Amino acid sequence: MFENRKGLGVLVAAIFALAMLLSGCGSGQQGGGARATSVKAMNVLRQDTPLTHVYAGQIVGTDEVKIQSRVSGNIVEKYIVGGQSVSAGQPLYRIDSRQYESALLQAKAVLAQSEATLNNARMDLGRYQQLYASAAVSEQTLSTQQAQVNAYEAAVAANEALVRQAQENLDDTVIYAPMSGQLSVDDVAMGTFVSAGTTTLVSMGTANPIFAQFSLSENEYLNFVEQAAQQGGIAAVVVELTLSNGSKYPIIGHIVTSDRALTAQTGTLTVKALFDNPDGLLLPGMFARVSLIGDTIPNAILVPERAVQQLLGKSFVMLVGPDNKAVARTVTLGDKIGSYYVVKEGLDSSDIVVVEGLTTLQEGGDLAVTMVTASDMGFSLEGDTSNFNTRELTPAK
Structure with a gap:
């Protein structure tokens, strides 16, 4: 028993000595100074910025019909x-018309027979009227003949309707655009x-003018209505299209209609903008980015969305401070436009903001900075640029 306790004490002493050795090695590394964190940074942008909101849209025809017989x-x-x-x-x-031609001939024959019967009844009514005037027939006889004439007139009217129906069926054997x-x-x-x-024979539609259809969330709709009121109404809002290959559609559109209610499943409002399409470039079913162009903010300060971090309801960015030290700065954000936020408070045009390498970055840490541009990072005022051209941006001066 004594030997076992002695062996356990030796083991504990060895572990303690190893821990002290490792601790000493760590202290020596810290004394040498922490390695600088590699980051990418760019100048804060300052420029006149239109309030542009971009949505995924789809091209739909103004009139789409299924042609049936x-x-x-x-x-x-x-x-x-x-x-x-x-x-x-x-x-x-043209549909085979033989049965409809026969039906028309039969309806005409029935009509002719009923017309002949009506004419005979009318002639008899005329004679009864003369006989009644000379008291040769009773009033009951005259009334009965008048009732027969009325019945035959109704039969003729019904048969005339059958003839018209048969004629329409025959005419409908040819289908027109x-x-x-x-x-x-x-x-x-x-x-x-x-x-x-x-049976749908063929479908057809018109492509000039043509609609670009997109959806707004409830908040986006409320903000849009507020901004549109400042611009002179919804019809005054300029709408632009960016096609799937990144090219700009050269004709400006305008919002013309919206759904009467939000979609229950998605909580969004469907909106349509009308575009002239004289060359037929826009085809129903195409996808495009719909840009709503609002008022321009003069000398707006812009910071990339990627640079903004959220903590406890506050927004902040990391700046490259003096001696390449990381400096945290709280900011007040405005509208989001493409890849950027408009900064209302907290930054000025001389600041340099970190856009990549924020994961392990702490305030006061040393930075190894690589300066980049908006083009290098793929940032744009027009949103996701993976399939779309970027708008040229210039750093604030």
């Missing part, structure tokens, strides 16, 4: 090919049997 039957003639442009009233298809526009390519082939009001 009012009558059923086999397509016996096709006057178009999918994808072509057509004019309003241009014939597109309801408007001018471009047909889709998924048109049905000749010989296809189509059911009235069910």
